[in-house]
Amino acid sequence: MLSWLLASWALLWSSVSVAQNIENVRVWPSAEKTRVVFDLSAEPTYTYFTLFDNQPYRIVIDFQNTANQVDLSAIEIASDVVTVIRTSGSPRAGTSRIVLEINSATAPEIFPLGPSGNSGHRLVVDIAGATDLSQVVAESQSSTPATSAPRVPRTLDAIPIRPLVVAIDAGHGGRDPGSIGPAGNFEKVITLAVARKLAARVNADPGMRAVLTRTGDQSLSLAQRTSVVRRERADFFVSIHADAFTTPQPRGASVWILSKRRSDTELGRALENKERLSEELIDVVPSLENSEDDPYLNRTFLDMLRDNSMADGHEAATIILDQLGRVTNLHRDKPEGASFGVLSALRTPSVLVELGFISNPQKERLLINNSHQDRLANALYLGIREFFLRNPVAGTSLAELEIQTHVVARGESLSVIAARYGVRVADIKAQNNLRSNTIRVGQQLEIPLGR
Ligand SMILES: [Zn+2]
Structure with a gap:
C-alpha cells in the first residue's frame, strides 16, 4: 500500500514543472535504516531507478529542472549503509542526476514531503540497514565545510549529546x-x-x-x-x-x-x-x-x-x-x-x-x-x-561512554563492581587482563561500558 501511494505521489508531482534547486543534503543513519533528505527550493520533480546487477549497488535519482547547489563531496556520511553520494552525467539538459552508492541491494523507499515547520520541500530516501550508532554521533559532529556555490549549504545536522x-x-x-x-x-x-x-x-x-x-x-x-x-x-x-x-x-x-x-x-x-x-x-x-x-x-x-x-x-x-x-x-x-x-x-x-x-x-x-x-x-x-x-540511544551521553575508570574501594569484589556498572565480570577481567578474581583496594580498573 505504501509503495503504491508513494508511486502515485511521484506521478502527481512529475507533472509540476518548476525550476528548483537542491539546497542541502542531510544524512540520518540509525540502527534500522539510513535516511537521506534532499532539501529543495520547490516541489521535487524526479524519477529514480536502481542498479543492483553489480557493485557498488546504486540508487540513481534524476531531479528534473533542477540545479544542484550542494558540494556533495563535502558531506561526511556517517552511515554504514550509504557509502557515497555523488553527481553523475546529466541524462538531459536541466536534470541533475544524483547517485547514492549503497552496500546492499535493498530497494529504497523514496517519497517527497511538503513544507512543514522549519523545513521546506524535501525528497526523502530511506534505505534499510543498520549503522553502528556509537560512531555516528562522533562523526556527525564535524560540520560540513561551506562551498563556493551561490547558496551556502547548511551544515550537516549535528546530533546533540543529551542525557x-x-x-x-x-x-x-x-x-x-x-x-x-x-x-x-x-x-x-x-x-x-x-x-x-x-x-x-x-x-x-x-x-x-x-x-x-x-x-x-x-x-x-x-x-x-x-x-x-x-x-x-x-x-x-x-x-x-x-x-x-x-x-x-x-x-x-x-x-x-x-x-x-x-x-x-x-x-x-x-x-x-x-x-x-x-x-x-x-x-x-x-x-x-x-x-x-x-x-x-x-x-x-x-x-x-x-x-x-x-x-x-x-x-x-x-x-x-x-x-x-x-x-x-x-x-x-x-x-x-x-x-x-x-x-x-x-x-x-x-x-x-x-x-x-x-x-x-x-x-x-x-x-x-x-x-x-x-x-x-x-x-x-x-x-x-x-x-x-x-541498546545505546544515538545522541545520548550514555551511548558515548566507552570506558570508565573505577578505583576499588574496601569490601568491593569484581562481581559487586560488575553489578554496579551493569557489565559482566568476564568483560572487566578481559579489559584489565586479570587472570583471577583477586583485586585490591585502591586498584584502578577500566570498566568497559556498552557492548
Ligand atoms: Zn498499585
Missing part, C-alpha cells in the same frame, strides 16, 4: 492509597519512597535524567501520568507498585509490560486522535512533522515505533527482573503482559514493577524498610542502565 530521560511513576497517591498492608502501611507511600530513591540514583548518573510523575502525595489521573512521557520526550517509563493479592501468600516482585492486544487498541486510539498522533510522531524523524496528513504513513510509522518499543520493553523488563532477583525474591521470573493504561506510551519502552506484595506481612515490613527500598531502587537503576548500555 537519557527516565520517567518514574510512583503508583497511586493523594485520595488513592493503593493497597494497604496488614500493619496499615499504604502502597502510595512505599511507591513514592522507592520512586524518589530511584530518581536520586538516576540523577547521580551523568548519563541520565529522571522525571517523576509525582513528588508528593498527589492524586494523578492516568493521562497526567502518561503525558510526562511525551512532554519530557522520555526514553524510558517505569511505574512502581507494591500491590496486594487476595490471599497473603504471594510475596515476590514481578515486572509487567503492555500486552499486544492492549497495544493494538492504543495504536488505534492514537491514530484517531490528531493531537496525540502529532505528539507521538513529532520527532520520529525531524523531517516528518507533516506526516500526520497521511493515514497510511502514520500507521506505518506508528506501527514500527510501537513494535520497537514493545520489544525494547520486553528486553528491559527481563534485565530489570534479573537485577531485582538479586535483592528480593521474584513472584514470576519472566515479564508478563497486561492491559495497564499506564503503559500505553507507544514509542517509549514502558514497564510496571511490582516490588512485592504489601499484603504479605513479612514483605510489608521489608517494603517500608529504608535499606530494602535502597536495594530495590538500585536494582531498578542498574536494570535500566544495563538496558541502555545494551
Whole structure:
C-alpha cells in the first residue's frame, strides 16, 4: 500500500514543472535504516531507478529542472549503509542526476514531503540497514565545510549529546492509597519512597535524567501520568507498585509490560486522535512533522515505533527482573503482559514493577524498610542502565561512554563492581587482563561500558 501511494505521489508531482534547486543534503543513519533528505527550493520533480546487477549497488535519482547547489563531496556520511553520494552525467539538459552508492541491494523507499515547520520541500530516501550508532554521533559532529556555490549549504545536522530521560511513576497517591498492608502501611507511600530513591540514583548518573510523575502525595489521573512521557520526550517509563493479592501468600516482585492486544487498541486510539498522533510522531524523524496528513504513513510509522518499543520493553523488563532477583525474591521470573493504561506510551519502552506484595506481612515490613527500598531502587537503576548500555540511544551521553575508570574501594569484589556498572565480570577481567578474581583496594580498573 505504501509503495503504491508513494508511486502515485511521484506521478502527481512529475507533472509540476518548476525550476528548483537542491539546497542541502542531510544524512540520518540509525540502527534500522539510513535516511537521506534532499532539501529543495520547490516541489521535487524526479524519477529514480536502481542498479543492483553489480557493485557498488546504486540508487540513481534524476531531479528534473533542477540545479544542484550542494558540494556533495563535502558531506561526511556517517552511515554504514550509504557509502557515497555523488553527481553523475546529466541524462538531459536541466536534470541533475544524483547517485547514492549503497552496500546492499535493498530497494529504497523514496517519497517527497511538503513544507512543514522549519523545513521546506524535501525528497526523502530511506534505505534499510543498520549503522553502528556509537560512531555516528562522533562523526556527525564535524560540520560540513561551506562551498563556493551561490547558496551556502547548511551544515550537516549535528546530533546533540543529551542525557537519557527516565520517567518514574510512583503508583497511586493523594485520595488513592493503593493497597494497604496488614500493619496499615499504604502502597502510595512505599511507591513514592522507592520512586524518589530511584530518581536520586538516576540523577547521580551523568548519563541520565529522571522525571517523576509525582513528588508528593498527589492524586494523578492516568493521562497526567502518561503525558510526562511525551512532554519530557522520555526514553524510558517505569511505574512502581507494591500491590496486594487476595490471599497473603504471594510475596515476590514481578515486572509487567503492555500486552499486544492492549497495544493494538492504543495504536488505534492514537491514530484517531490528531493531537496525540502529532505528539507521538513529532520527532520520529525531524523531517516528518507533516506526516500526520497521511493515514497510511502514520500507521506505518506508528506501527514500527510501537513494535520497537514493545520489544525494547520486553528486553528491559527481563534485565530489570534479573537485577531485582538479586535483592528480593521474584513472584514470576519472566515479564508478563497486561492491559495497564499506564503503559500505553507507544514509542517509549514502558514497564510496571511490582516490588512485592504489601499484603504479605513479612514483605510489608521489608517494603517500608529504608535499606530494602535502597536495594530495590538500585536494582531498578542498574536494570535500566544495563538496558541502555545494551541498546545505546544515538545522541545520548550514555551511548558515548566507552570506558570508565573505577578505583576499588574496601569490601568491593569484581562481581559487586560488575553489578554496579551493569557489565559482566568476564568483560572487566578481559579489559584489565586479570587472570583471577583477586583485586585490591585502591586498584584502578577500566570498566568497559556498552557492548
Ligand atoms: Zn498499585
